[in-house]
Amino acid sequence: MEFGAANRIKKIPENFFAELDKQVATIGAENESVIDLSKGNPDIATPQHIALSLKEAVDKRENQRYTPFKGKISFRKSIQKFYQQQYGASVDVDKEIAVFHGAVVGINAVPQVLLNPGDYVITTDPCYPEYDTAIELAGGKIYKLPLLQANNYLPDYAQVPKEILARTKIILLNYPNNPTGATASASFFDRSLSFAHANKLLVVNDFAYASLGFYETPVSIMSRPGAKENALEIYTLSKTYSMAGWRIGFAVGNSSVVKSLNKYLAHGHSTVFGAVQDAAGTALESSQECVEEIRKKYQSRRDALIDGLKKINLEVADTRGTFFVWVRIPENYTSVSFAKLLLQGAHVAVAPGNGFGKYGEGYIRFSVVCGLEKIQEVLQRLRVLKVKEGF
Numbered sequence: 001m002e003f004g005a006a007n008r009i010k011k012i013p014e015n016f017f018a019e020l021d022k023q024v025a026t027i028g029a030e031n032e033s034v035i036d037l038s039k040g041n042p043d044i045a046t047p048q049h050i051a052l053s054l055k056e057a058v059d060k061r062e063n064q065r066y067t068p069f070k071g072k073i074s075f076r077k078s079i080q081k082f083y084q085q086q087y088g089a090s091v092d093v094d095k096e097i098a099v100f101h102g103a104v105v106g107i108n109a110v111p112q113v114l115l116n117p118g119d120y121v122i123t124t125d126p127c128y129p130e131y132d133t134a135i136e137l138a139g140g141k142i143y144k145l146p147l148l149q150a151n152n153y154l155p156d157y158a159q160v161p162k163e164i165l166a167r168t169k170i171i172l173l174n175y176p177n178n179p180t181g182a183t184a185s186a187s188f189f190d191r192s193l194s195f196a197h198a199n200k201l202l203v204v205n206d207f208a209y210a211s212l213g214f215y216e217t218p219v220s221i222m223s224r225p226g227a228k229e230n231a232l233e234i235y236t237l238s239k240t241y242s243m244a245g246w247r248i249g250f251a252v253g254n255s256s257v258v259k260s261l262n263k264y265l266a267h268g269h270s271t272v273f274g275a276v277q278d279a280a281g282t283a284l285e286s287s288q289e290c291v292e293e294i295r296k297k298y299q300s301r302r303d304a305l306i307d308g309l310k311k312i313n314l315e316v317a318d319t320r321g322t323f324f325v326w327v328r329i330p331e332n333y334t335s336v337s338f339a340k341l342l343l344q345g346a347h348v349a350v351a352p353g354n355g356f357g358k359y360g361e362g363y364i365r366f367s368v369v370c371g372l373e374k375i376q377e378v379l380q381r382l383r384v385l386k387v388k389e390g391f
């Protein structure tokens with residue numbers, strides 16, 4: 001028997017990255033030559049001391065039971081110390097921290113707890129595609145501000161029409177930014193906070209690439225004055241500590257929002273495995289040398305890729321953060337047709353920019369989630385393809 005999906009499921013698209021997997025599979029299921037740089041799936045191993053901490057934590061009786069709905073107090077204290085040390089931001093362990101299974105859960109939870117039907121979220125175009133579905137599933141509406149190279153890929157709030165602003169509850173940002181690689185300055189966050197304050201909005205910064213800055217340490221919105229009034233920051237250990245499969249993240253910020261989040265998460269997501277929380281606490285509290293090593297690895301790959309792409313005359317944004325490289329495609333192609341050409345002609349999978357929004361058209365995104373040797377192999381294949389296709 002076939003059961004029809006509910007309207008809310010019918011309305012949302014398939015996960016963009018799951019769709020990319022299907023396209024890669026059409027060429028690469030049994031073809032080992034495909035180099036898949038289409039998704040941001042970290043290839044670097046989780047540092048050993050973190051994995052070891054998990055192994056030990058598994059045997060603890062307290063972790064074999066349900067853990068507290070709000071997250072273990074030990075983990076919340078680790079988060080508190082981490083935010084203090086890294087960003088000079090003080091957060092209350094009871095009122096200003098929510099713990100969940102990775103940033104995607106937090107991204108979906110925030111609209112659920114704040115939006116009534118028809119309320120707006122202002123976000124950017126391009127943006128991480130999960131934002132669209134998170135807002136849609138919560139019955140909200142989306143207003144997108146373009147991210148343009150001319151504005152350093154920062155949104156211009158003056159463009160929001162008054163009637164939309166009156167119905168807006170949330171501004172959803174993501175700096176360092178996927179897919180453009182842009183970073184936000186402290187003054188941009190200050191501008192965002194004062195705009196939010198004046199219009200009674202919550203600014204959410206998805207800080208998924210918190211540790212990946214190449215010119216400066218990325219700014220936490222929680223380090224800015226007024227953040228506790230009008231901001232929430234979503235943090236994940238997926239990229240900072242190469243723990244994407246572990247499913248652990250948290251939010252810090254405005255206490256009224258955290259209270260609603262904790263209520264929603266306790267019903268909708270229950271608790272996070274205590275051993276994962278213990279290991280995540282180890283990650284946050286131990287030496288951060290491993291974070292710098294991971295960052296340096298991504299930087300050397302990014303540098304090599306950008307350098308090589310420029311040499312074949314492709315226009316590449318000088319990304320300031322993340323592990324993405326945002327590349328302008330040659331004329332006479334769309335982002336989909338150029339991505340297809342790279343996949344079929346060079347067995348290199350990249351993400352077409354239009355998957356991140358209409359302002360992503362004209363671009364493709366590489367994730368530098370393979371070693372330097374493979375990056376060189378990608379560049380060699382592109383050089384050969386360029387000669388053949390003449391782009």
Ligand SMILES: Cc1ncc(COP(=O)(O)O)c(C=O)c1O
Nearest residue numbers: 040102103104128178208236238
């Ligand atoms: C902007 C952004 N937010 C969130 C996530 C997902 O993070 P998590 O693994 O914690 O769910 C990603 C992953 O690629 C991302 O690019």
